[in-house]
């Protein structure tokens with residue numbers, strides 16, 4: 152079984168379909184698609200990509216984690232935020248089964264823990280280097296896999312609360328530690344040694360913040376992280392780390408955009424080693440970003 156991780160799609164359903172077509176012609180039906188989140192918004196086809204991905208998830212051939220744009224959609228649906236002119240999520244909000252899409256999304260995970268090793272025996276081994284977490288933006292540099300899982304499960308239970316008032320209160324909460332976990336997993340780019348985190352990239356002029364994965368790498372964890380969210384950083388291939396947001400939807404913003412898929416070798420004993428050439432790069436079909444600007 153080939154597992155295919157896909158970076159931030161953001162409504163670029165044509166490029167996502169190209170990944171699927173290529174997967175079918177290469178692996179038949181013997182593949183799974185794992186999305187790092189931000190399936191929706193900014194691009195042209197938010198509902199179409201959700202449909203395609205939900206089909207895969209419900210047939211047991213896909214996993215997703217929530218990104219900040221899915222969270223933004225939940226905020227709009229809960230009446231906690233207005234749509235902005237740059238948002239392209241109204242196809243979901245105006246769908247006759249909109250409520251069902253929102254409920255499906257809020258039941259999706261914030262972190263998925265897995266192993267890339269094909270054989271169960273290998274994943275039990277103490278030297279297994281193929282265990283990983285998939286999150287949208289970042290993990291806390293100090294967290295082991297078990298802690299990522301525990302904290303994500305707690306926050307997910309709050310998001311998927313059957314009581315929609317409790318769900319709305321949780322989304323709106325300011326000082327709730329579980330709400331902070333949601334925000335960190337879906338939005339963090341930099342951290343400070345004192346434990347603070349920020350949505351912004353590290354500031355060149357300030358030494359107090361650095362990329363979350365710099366500090367994470369110094370902790371010498373024995374698991375990998377597959378993530379997205381950081382289009383300006385671009386493809387990030389480092390030991391234990393695969394950052395897959397290559398800004399498909401930002402094509403035309405003074406740079407080329409493309410959708411990245413990562414296809415780790417299921418036979419490898421160290422799939423997070425470098426160098427690594429196991430990527431597909433799907434060029435953006437259009438200059439989505441310029442298109443959005445001109446229609447605002």
Ligand SMILES: [Mn+2]
Pocket residue numbers: 189218219220287337379380381
């Ligand atoms: Mn994001």
